[in-house]
Each structure stands twice: as structure tokens, then as C-alpha cells.
Amino acid sequence: MPRLTPSPAVATRLLRGSALTVVVGVVYLVTAHFSTFWASDGRTGTPIFPGVGAALAALILFGRGYWPAIFMARLLAFWLAGTARTPWLMPAIALANTAAVYAGAYAIERWGRLDPALTRLRDVLWLAVGGLIAASVGATIGVSAMEAVGEVASGAYAATWLRWWMGSIGGVLVVTSLALAWGAGQPWPRRGRDWGWLLACVAATSAVSAWVFFGTPTALARTWLVFPVLLWSSLAFGVRGATLALLPATLIGVAGTTMGVGVLGSSFEPDVRYVLLQQFVTAASFTCLVLAVVADERRGKDALRDREHRLHLALAAARSFGFEVDLETGAVTRTPECAEILGLPAGLSDRGTVQSYLAHVHEDDRARVARxxxxxxxxxxxxxxxxxxxxxxxxxxxxxxxCTGVFDATGQLTRLVGVTMDVTDRWRVEQEREELLTRERAARQEAEQATLLRDEFLGTVSHELRTPLNAILGWAQILQSGPRSSEALQSGLATIARNARLQTQLIDDLLDLSRMSAGKLRLDPQTVDLASVVHDAVLAVTPAAAARSLRLQCVAAEGARVHGDPDRLQQVCWNLLVNAVKFTEPGGAVRVEVVSQGAQHCIRVSDTGAGIAPHFLPHVFDRFRQADGSTTRRHSGLGIGLALVRQIVEMHGGTVRADSRGEGLGATFTVCMPALRAPASAGTGTAPEAPSGLAAPLRTAQAPLRVLVVDDDEDAREIAAQFLRSHGADVATAESADEGLAVLCDYRPDVLVADVGMPGVDGYAFIRAVRALPSGQARTPAVAMTALVRDDDRRRALEAGFQAHLPKPITREGLIAVVTRLSPARHPA
Structure with missing residues (x-):
């Protein structure tokens, strides 16, 4: 057959039960031996029976199932004492002792619901009741058995029963209370001061007890001198202090009385002195226990009040409140902190019902809270x-x-207790954190998108700048390779000029975009006739339209005057026309017209080109946006021309609109500006006319105009000199500011043309040095010819001492115009 081995849990329980059985038996054996040693006549009893107290404490702490250990230990105690008694009397007395403690433990457990730590007055009273029951059962069974065998005469039954009964009660009040108080409850504080005072009380009690029960006999009242020190221990240290002090007082009292010394042992007959000792021990122990537990309860109430106060402070600081729900009645009790958090009326804040509370729970959460x-x-x-x-x-x-549920003995949920915390601020912080994270993710996505757009834009810029540059460099190499026919030469030069102008326009658009982003795009408003603006723009794009075999129609009657910047308006019209020409297939048509609509004048540019897809139409004026942004797109461009159109038009107080019936069906762009109703002034017209001296030679009254060109770039310096010489000027050049100052002093030019960004001494320092020369040379008119073309660069050049700002790349017409304007012929001394 297979061997059956118990599980580890079962084995542990068996081992623990066996160990406790041995411990209970040994404890009872030792205390029973003391009882035998203290017996007044060696047979009938003892003044205090500690065995009853020890056995009752064991059954209360460990369970009534350990009664066999008590029965066997009592028999063993009889055998060890060598008492010669009737054979069945010793089992009867053992049974009496066992039945006594079992009955007392049952009564306490069944009706008393005792707290073993004796923390309440009812616990002490029920311990006393249990002791009375145990003493009554044991005395009755034991004395009756002794009478049956003749050890107790019939006339001494009552006195013997009373002595047994009093001894058992004394044992319960002294030993049981000591074992329960120190064997259960909270650990004793580890502070040395508390232990020191407790030991001092015990020592004082022992000293007074020894003086009373072993000293010279005097009045009987001397026994009550032990009470003050017992009360000291009881009131100062509670039940544990009282039980610990009662032990030496009882031991010393029993020892002295049994030995026949002291105030009781030497003053009375044995029967009387034992009764007096029992009365003293019973009265002292019961009184001390009652006073001690009352003192403990008072201290407990104070500590509870202090803990509740701290709890309320903690709940208030944490914006929380506690609650308790009786599920049988539905009543809800809450701590006062809920009033501020829930904002309920006084009658509902600290108490109410489950339903009244659920009525205020958010409707989306109500069902979940109810479950x-x-x-x-x-x-x-x-x-x-x-x-x-x-x-x-x-x-x-x-x-x-x-929330925590409280269950009864049957497993039924009866109460709910818990703590509710106001986390509104934390929820707001979490929401703000989520919003910050959302914004951070959005910002990161925008930054990534911006980076992607930037990279795409830079790639597009590189492509758009390299395309005309390729044509310029290619035709330059072709023309340099050898003699060409006149027709090929003119074609190549025209291609170079057209692509150079295209590259210049791309750079200007980029600069305008930068100004627009920085809010520095400025206007020079004046009265403008839109017809002149449109005609000039049409003239500018006619070559490109002719090259693509497009029909270019212009319908613009004069008189459509607006208030605006003629150059910027011409830029708007030119961009729209260039856009139309670029997206219209060869053989198509581009039409521009000026129309009046109420209080507005409008420029309408329409074409028969590629049209605009409906999904892209809302984004047609966005910067860097192109309908086809792939590397295989058919039409070049940076995607900023129309964005500049919208910005410039809106700065003029106008509007721009794009319309298209779809891809392949052409597009129409309409720019509307507020009409100018006031009569035109003498200066009305288009952009200022070119100076009349542009085509005339550059001369003073007596000789050719002398111009000094200072530029560190040899090509730029030579181009400017050639432009000036082609119009009859006498030109000197210098490649640095220092050389320019030396030439200036010897050459004494009529006009000075200087670059700004030169190595060593820049143009700003150069012009300041010129203005510091002797009066005649210091007043030489000067032109800043520079690639620094921002508004701030223009302002800085004028503030440094230049009279004009000419951005690179320069044109012959532009250079001649500005030099003519500054020449002494226009500004006589």
C-alpha cells in the first residue's frame, strides 16, 4: 500500500498543536505544584490557586481543545507530590479542575466576547464572571468528591468549599489577568523610561509587601498600605502595570502568611488568616484591574481623540473625507471635511443616504458607482x-x-468604509499635461513638416536657380568656343539676358518673401492707373508668350485709378501673367483686362491652360505649395509667386481670388482694389518716367563725367565701368577702399560708385572716410552698389553717407539713371 504523508500545512498544524499541548501541560504542572506547596493543611486546598488562572488563560488564548493537557498535568502533579489518597479521588479532583476552567472559558467565549488584552471594563467584569463560574464548578465537584471519600467532614463542607472557591477566584484575578494582559494586545513600548518606571513600581510594591507580610506584626490595617503602590502601577501603566505589580504582592503575601509571619501569619489562626489573605488578594486584584482598565480607556479615548484630530488634519490637508455606509439601512456617515469638498447642505454633508448621494454623482458615472x-x-x-x-x-x-467592505461571520457584506479624495486639481494638472503633450506633438509635427518643407524648398530653389544658370553658362561657353553667326550670337545673348532676368526675379521673390515673413514689406503708395501697370507687365512677358506661341490679349482702358505702390502692383500683375504663360500649352491664349465693379477696380487674368484641381484650389495662394511637387513635374517654380500676390494685394486693402472649373479647363485670377474717387493730381500716372538724360552722354558742362568705381570683384567693377564708358563717362577703378581713397584724391571724380561688402575696410567705413576729407572732396555724390538688398541695408547705406542705393545685379539703365541723377549737371554747385 502507498504511504500517506501529510502535506506541509497539515504537518505544521500538527507540530504546532503538539507543542502548545506540551506548553499548556507544563505551565499547569508548575502552577499546580505551587498550589500543593502552599496548601494550608497539605490536603484540602491553598489560599490562592494559580493553576486555575494559568489553565483558564491557556484555554482563552489557545482554545478549549487543550483541556486534555490540563487533566493529564493535574494527574502528573498528584503523582509527583506522592500524595496518598483514594485512587479515584485524584482523577475526580483533576476532573474538577479541568471542568472548572472549561466552563469558565466557555462562558467567556459564548457570552462575554472577551478582548484578551482586557482593554475594556466589560472585559474585566466578564473575566471575573468567568472566574466565579470556574471557581463554583471546581469547588463543587472537588469538595463533593472529597466529602464522598471522607477527607472532608459534612460539617466542614461549606468552609472547605468557600476556601476552594476563594482560592480559585484569586488565581483567576491574579494569574489569568497577567497572562492575558501580557500575552495579547499591542507590544509594550520599547522606551527605556517606561520600563524604568514600571520596574520601579514593581520594586516599590514588592518592598511594601515584604514589610507588611514579613515585618513585625502590628494592626490589621497595615495590610492596606500595599494599596497605594498598587494603585500607582494601575493608574500609571494600566492593566499590564496592575497585573505585574499584583504578582509579587500576591506571592509575598501567600509566602508570609503560609510561613506564619507578618501581620496575618502571626496574628490569626490558620483558617482565619487564609480567609483574610484571600479577601485581601481578591479585593486588591479586582480593584486594581477595574481602576487600571478605566485609566486605559481614558488614555485610549484621549489617544483616539488625538488620532481623530490628526486624521481630520490629514484629511483636510489632502482634501479628503472618510465615510461609512450601512448597507442594511442605506445610511451614510461622513467626516466633516466633506462639506467643503462636496458643497452639500448641513443636513446632507456629514450624513445622508446612498440614494441622496448618488443623485449628485455625474450621470455618466452613476451606474458605475452604484455597482x-x-x-x-x-x-x-x-x-x-x-x-x-x-x-x-x-x-x-x-x-x-x-472603499473596503466589511463582512459578517456568514460572509454577508454589511458595511462599507473608505476614504474619498478630491483630485480635481490633479485632474486639471493631468489635463494640462495632456494638452501640453498634444501641443508638443503638434509642434514637433509642425517642426518636422517645416523641416521637410524647408528641405524641399531648398531643393526647389537649387533647381530653379541652376536652371537659368545652366542656360547662362552653356551659352557663354558656346559663344566663347569660336566665331558664330550674327543670328546665333543674338539668340545666345538673348537667352543669357532672359535667364539672368529670371534668376534676378527669383532672388527678388525670395527677398520679398523674407520681408513678408518679418513684416517688413513696405509700400510707397501714390495714385496709380491700373491700365499703365497692366500695359507695362504685358510688355515684360510678351517675349515669353511669343516664345510659347501664345495669344496674349490686353483690354485695359485708362482711368481705373487706385492708391498703391506702382512697382508692387506691377509685380502682382507680372506674377499673374508669368503664372498664366507658364501653365498654358503652346497655341493657347492668355487674357488680361481691367474692369470696374462698383467701388472697386479689378485686374482679371485668365488663361486656357492646365487649370487647378478642386482639392488644391483652397491652397493655391499658400507659400511653397505646388499642385505637383514631384521631381517629374512639368512646370518649374518656387511656389511663392502667388503667396506674394496675395500678401501685396491685401496690404493694399484689396482681395485676390482664383477660379477654375477643373484640371485642363484653364484658370482665372481676379485682383480687386478699392477705387480712387478723388481727381487725379498732376503727378498721376504710372511709375515715374525715366530721366531724360538716360540716352544722352554722361557729361558735365565742360567735359565727360568722371566716375570712380570701387569694387573688390573684378567682374562687377569691369561691368560697371563698361556701362558708364558706353555712355561717354570717364571712368577710374579701384579694387579696395584704401586704393579708392588714393585714387579719389588724385582723380577728383564727379560721382563715386562703391561696393559695400569689401574685405578689410568695407563700404560703410570707406564712405565715412570720404566724408571726412577736405570739404570739396567730402561732398562727392556716392552710390552704394551692393548685393546687400534688404531695407535695413538700404537704410544703413544712406545713414553712412551714400546718396543712393543700387542693388546687384545691376542693369545698364539703372546704373546710368542713378549716376545721371547724382551728376553735377543735375545738381550744380
């Missing part, structure tokens, strides 16, 4: 949930609730 008890069980009695509570003033608070 709180659903997942609770004895093994998992705690649940945690968050929900919203609607205050009477309409505010919504967010609550975090921890």
Missing part, C-alpha cells in the same frame, strides 16, 4: 474608483475613492 460592491469579496474586500460629483452650485469635482 461598487459588485467585485467585493472576503479575499478582495477593497475596490478603488474615480468618478465625478456635481455640487449643488454646479461645479464638478473629480473624486478618487478607496
Amino acid at each position: 461598487t460592491t459588485g467585485p467585493m469579496s472576503i479575499r478582495q474586500p477593497t475596490v478603488r474608483l474615480t468618478y465625478r460629483f456635481v455640487r449643488p452650485d454646479g461645479r464638478v469635482v473629480h473624486l478618487d475613492e478607496t
Whole structure:
């Protein structure tokens, strides 16, 4: 057959039960031996029976199932004492002792619901009741058995029964209370000061007891001198102090009385002195226990009040409140902190019902809160949930609730207790954090998109700048390779000029975009006739339209005057026309017209080209946006021309609109400006006319105009000199500011043309040095010819001492015009 081995848990329980059985038996054996040693006549009893107290404490602490250990230990005690008695009397007395403590333990457990730590007055009273029951049962059975065998005469039955009964009660009050108080309850504080005072009390009690029960006999009242020190221990240290002090007082009293010394032992007959000793021990122990437990309860109430105060402070600091729900009645009790959090009226803040509370829970959370008890069980009695509570003033608070269920002996859920915390501020912080994270993610995506657009834009810029540059460099190499026919030469030069102008326009668009982004795009408003603006723009794009075999129609009657910047308006019209020419297939048509619509004048540019897809139409004026942004797109461009159109038009107070019936059906762009109703002034017209001296030679009254060109770039310096010489000027050049100052002093030019960005001494320092020369040379008119073309660069050049700002790349017409304007012929001394 297979061997059956117990599980580890069963083995542990068996081992523990066996060990406790041995311990209970040994303890009872030792205390019973003391009883035998203290017996007044060696047979009938003892003044104090500590065995009853020890046995009752064991059954209360460990359970009534250990009664056999008490029975066997009592028999063993008889055998060890060598008492010669009737054979069946010793089992009868052992049975009496066992039945006594079993009956007392049963009564205490069944009706008393005793706290073994003796923390309440009812615990002490029920311990006394249990002692009375145990003493009565044991005395009755034991004395009756002794009378049956003749050890107790019939006339001494009552006195013997009383002595047994009093001894058992004394044992319960002294030994049982000591074992329960120190064997259960909270650990004793480890502070040395508390232990020192407790030991001092015990020592004082022992000293006074020894003086009373072993000293010279005097009046009987001397025995009550032990009470003050016993009360000291009881009131100062509670039940544990009282039981610890009672032990030496009882031991010393029993020892002295049994030995026949002291105030009781030497003054009375044995029967009388034992009765007096029993009365003293019973009265002293019961009085001390009652006073001690009352003192403990008072200290406990004070400590509880202090803990409740601290709890309320903690709840208030944490914006929390505690609650208790009686599930049988539905009543809800809450701590006062809920009034501020929930904002409920006085009658509902600290008490109410479950239904009245649920009525204020947010409707989306109400059903979930009502099901709180659903997942609770004895093994998992705690649940945690968050929900919203609607205050009477309409505010919504967010609550975090921890709720614990309390179950009865049958496993039925009877109560709920818990803590509810106001987490509204934390919820707001979480929401703000989520919003910050959302904004951060959005910002990161925008930054990534901006980086992607920048990279795409830079690639597009590189492509758009390299395309005309390729044509310029290619034709330059072709023309340099050898003689060409006149027709090929003119074609190549025209291609170079056209691509150079295209590259210049791309750079200007980029600069305008930069100004627009920085809010520095400036206008020079004046009265402008839109017909002149449109005609000039048409003239500018006619060559490109002719090259693509497009029909270019212009319908613009004069008189459509607006208030604006003629150059910027011409840029708007030119961009729209260039856009139309670029997206119209060869053989198509481009039409521009000026129309009046009420209080507005409009420029309408329409074409028969590629049209605009409906999904892209809302984004047609966005910067860097192109309908086809792939590397295989058919039409070049940076995607900023139309963005500049919208910005410039809106700065003039106008509007621009794009219309298209779809891809392949052409497009129409309409720019509308507020009409100027006031009569035109003498200066009305288009952009200022070119100076009349442009085509005339550059001369003073007596000789050719002398111009000094200072530039560190040899090509730029030579181009400017050639432009000037082609119009009859006498030109000197210098490649640095220092050389320019030396030439200036010897050459004495009529006009000075200087670059700004030169190595060593720049143009700003150069012009300041010129203005510091003797008066005649210091007043030489000067032109800043520079690639620094921002508005701030222009302002800085004028502030440094230049009279004009000419951006690179320069044109012959532009250079001649500005030099003519500054020449002494226009500004005589």
C-alpha cells in the first residue's frame, strides 16, 4: 500500500498543536505544584490557586481543545507530590479542575466576547464572571468528591468549599489577568523610561509587601498600605502595570502568611488568616484591574481623540473625507471635511443616504458607482474608483475613492468604509499635461513638416536657380568656343539676358518673401492707373508668350485709378501673367483686362491652360505649395509667386481670388482694389518716367563725367565701368577702399560708385572716410552698389553717407539713371 504523508500545512498544524499541548501541560504542572506547596493543611486546598488562572488563560488564548493537557498535568502533579489518597479521588479532583476552567472559558467565549488584552471594563467584569463560574464548578465537584471519600467532614463542607472557591477566584484575578494582559494586545513600548518606571513600581510594591507580610506584626490595617503602590502601577501603566505589580504582592503575601509571619501569619489562626489573605488578594486584584482598565480607556479615548484630530488634519490637508455606509439601512456617515469638498447642505454633508448621494454623482458615472460592491469579496474586500460629483452650485469635482467592505461571520457584506479624495486639481494638472503633450506633438509635427518643407524648398530653389544658370553658362561657353553667326550670337545673348532676368526675379521673390515673413514689406503708395501697370507687365512677358506661341490679349482702358505702390502692383500683375504663360500649352491664349465693379477696380487674368484641381484650389495662394511637387513635374517654380500676390494685394486693402472649373479647363485670377474717387493730381500716372538724360552722354558742362568705381570683384567693377564708358563717362577703378581713397584724391571724380561688402575696410567705413576729407572732396555724390538688398541695408547705406542705393545685379539703365541723377549737371554747385 502507498504511504500517506501529510502535506506541509497539515504537518505544521500538527507540530504546532503538539507543542502548545506540551506548553499548556507544563505551565499547569508548575502552577499546580505551587498550589500543593502552599496548601494550608497539605490536603484540602491553598489560599490562592494559580493553576486555575494559568489553565483558564491557556484555554482563552489557545482554545478549549487543550483541556486534555490540563487533566493529564493535574494527574502528573498528584503523582509527583506522592500524595496518598483514594485512587479515584485524584482523577475526580483533576476532573474538577479541568471542568472548572472549561466552563469558565466557555462562558467567556459564548457570552462575554472577551478582548484578551482586557482593554475594556466589560472585559474585566466578564473575566471575573468567568472566574466565579470556574471557581463554583471546581469547588463543587472537588469538595463533593472529597466529602464522598471522607477527607472532608459534612460539617466542614461549606468552609472547605468557600476556601476552594476563594482560592480559585484569586488565581483567576491574579494569574489569568497577567497572562492575558501580557500575552495579547499591542507590544509594550520599547522606551527605556517606561520600563524604568514600571520596574520601579514593581520594586516599590514588592518592598511594601515584604514589610507588611514579613515585618513585625502590628494592626490589621497595615495590610492596606500595599494599596497605594498598587494603585500607582494601575493608574500609571494600566492593566499590564496592575497585573505585574499584583504578582509579587500576591506571592509575598501567600509566602508570609503560609510561613506564619507578618501581620496575618502571626496574628490569626490558620483558617482565619487564609480567609483574610484571600479577601485581601481578591479585593486588591479586582480593584486594581477595574481602576487600571478605566485609566486605559481614558488614555485610549484621549489617544483616539488625538488620532481623530490628526486624521481630520490629514484629511483636510489632502482634501479628503472618510465615510461609512450601512448597507442594511442605506445610511451614510461622513467626516466633516466633506462639506467643503462636496458643497452639500448641513443636513446632507456629514450624513445622508446612498440614494441622496448618488443623485449628485455625474450621470455618466452613476451606474458605475452604484455597482461598487459588485467585485467585493472576503479575499478582495477593497475596490478603488474615480468618478465625478456635481455640487449643488454646479461645479464638478473629480473624486478618487478607496472603499473596503466589511463582512459578517456568514460572509454577508454589511458595511462599507473608505476614504474619498478630491483630485480635481490633479485632474486639471493631468489635463494640462495632456494638452501640453498634444501641443508638443503638434509642434514637433509642425517642426518636422517645416523641416521637410524647408528641405524641399531648398531643393526647389537649387533647381530653379541652376536652371537659368545652366542656360547662362552653356551659352557663354558656346559663344566663347569660336566665331558664330550674327543670328546665333543674338539668340545666345538673348537667352543669357532672359535667364539672368529670371534668376534676378527669383532672388527678388525670395527677398520679398523674407520681408513678408518679418513684416517688413513696405509700400510707397501714390495714385496709380491700373491700365499703365497692366500695359507695362504685358510688355515684360510678351517675349515669353511669343516664345510659347501664345495669344496674349490686353483690354485695359485708362482711368481705373487706385492708391498703391506702382512697382508692387506691377509685380502682382507680372506674377499673374508669368503664372498664366507658364501653365498654358503652346497655341493657347492668355487674357488680361481691367474692369470696374462698383467701388472697386479689378485686374482679371485668365488663361486656357492646365487649370487647378478642386482639392488644391483652397491652397493655391499658400507659400511653397505646388499642385505637383514631384521631381517629374512639368512646370518649374518656387511656389511663392502667388503667396506674394496675395500678401501685396491685401496690404493694399484689396482681395485676390482664383477660379477654375477643373484640371485642363484653364484658370482665372481676379485682383480687386478699392477705387480712387478723388481727381487725379498732376503727378498721376504710372511709375515715374525715366530721366531724360538716360540716352544722352554722361557729361558735365565742360567735359565727360568722371566716375570712380570701387569694387573688390573684378567682374562687377569691369561691368560697371563698361556701362558708364558706353555712355561717354570717364571712368577710374579701384579694387579696395584704401586704393579708392588714393585714387579719389588724385582723380577728383564727379560721382563715386562703391561696393559695400569689401574685405578689410568695407563700404560703410570707406564712405565715412570720404566724408571726412577736405570739404570739396567730402561732398562727392556716392552710390552704394551692393548685393546687400534688404531695407535695413538700404537704410544703413544712406545713414553712412551714400546718396543712393543700387542693388546687384545691376542693369545698364539703372546704373546710368542713378549716376545721371547724382551728376553735377543735375545738381550744380
